[in-house]
Each structure stands twice: as C-alpha cells, then as structure tokens.
Amino acid sequence: MKRTIAPNDPRLSDARRFAEHLQHTIAETPRDQSVGGLDRIPGADAGDTVTCYVDVRGEFVDLSLRSDWWYTVGPSGVASAVLDALAFAQEKSLIAMAILERHGRLADVRQENPYTFLHTPDAPYPADPEAEIAEAYAKIRRTVAIVDAADRISRMHDTAQQRIVAGPRGLFRVTMAGFELQQADVDQGALSAADADLLAEDAREALRQATREKDPRYWFSREVKA
Secondary structure, eight states, X not given: OOOOOOTTOTTHHHHHHHHHHHHHHHHHSOTTSOOSSOSSEEEEOTTSSEEEEEOTTOOEEEEEEOTTHHHHTHHHHHXXXXXXXXXXXXXXXXXXXXXXXXXXXXXXXXXXXXTGGGOOOOOOOOSSXXXXXXXXXXXXXXXXXXXXXXXXXXXXXXXXXXXEEEOTTSSEEEEXXXXXXXXXXXXXXXXXXXXHHHHHHHHHHHHHHHHHTTSHHHHHHHHOOO
C-alpha cells in the first residue's frame, strides 16, 4: 500500500465503523472458530460511485458500479475511481489484519508456503520394472515443468516490464509491472452512460485476472501436468 487513510478523508467514519464492528465480531466468536465477514471487505471511492470488495489479504474479489457513474465520475474519471475504491478496501483489510493480530486471532489466510499444493502422496512401489521406469520418467518431466514454471514466475515477479491485463471487451485495462498494479484506464470512445453493467463486468474480470496472476497455482495449473 502506498497511502494511508488521511484524517480528512470522508470515508474515515466508515473505516472506524468497520473496525468497531470487527472487534465486536471477534468478541462474539469462539476462539476455536474463524472470524467471519472477512472474505468480502467493501471499500468505495471518495465519491461513492465504485465499490470494490477484497478478502482479508487485500486480494480483489468483486466490484460494483453505480448506474449514474457517467454523471458522477464520467468516463475520464471512472478508472481512477476503481483504483481509489480498491485501495480503500485494501486499507480496511490491513486494519482487519492488525485487529486480528492484536486479539491473537487468525484469519483464513494463505499458507506461508504457496507451493504446498504441488506435494503429492507417495504412490505404491511399482512391481513391474517397466512401470517403475515410466513413473521415474513422469516424475522427471513433472520436475522439469515445475522448475520451468517457477522460473517464469520469478522472472515475472522481478521484472519492471509493463504488460496490459484487459477485460473481455477491452473496456477496462490495468497496467501491471511484475505482479504490481500500476494504473488503469478505460476505452472512453467505446463507452456510453448506459454501459455501467458492461464496464463493471470488464473491470471485474480484468482485476480478477490480475489477482490470479499473483497466485502460483494459476501458473502451475497451466504448465504442470499431473
């Protein structure tokens, strides 16, 4: 995160209510249960035109756009409003993590090792020598695929080269550098006041794709064959 909630931000009261509600929820939740309500944390832009939803890790989940967006932010300001809403929702997720930590509670967070999904149980020892050789070659091919995919993930994470992730209609685009979201823009010439749902769908899919690309499972599902 590159910013914090400013003292004069009109959404400060929303952040306070969120924190108070979370503390109440924690108090009412048995310690052997996960704290609920953290899989869809909302955050609106300053003008309350766009609302983004994130999980407790701050990863994008969903987005909604008011039908009067054309008259509130317009095509020239809607991309900035989306990023503003996303940033505010992510700040609320940071508040949630801080409160959970202070109370000694755990959220349903991703495992520290994101590659545990690659672990497979040991298979019975093959009695057939040919089957044993075939299995050994299969393991070698799988290992090569894993190393290759991991290398690409590492290079993409470290590179500063920009790439575009767009929605299916190309109405909304985000610019990524590595796995970091740099900026967003829309195809202003292709939009009209009636396109709230289409624009929201495009923005939703672009941001979901950008989120998928942060997860090693996305790349390994494409590159590694079981």
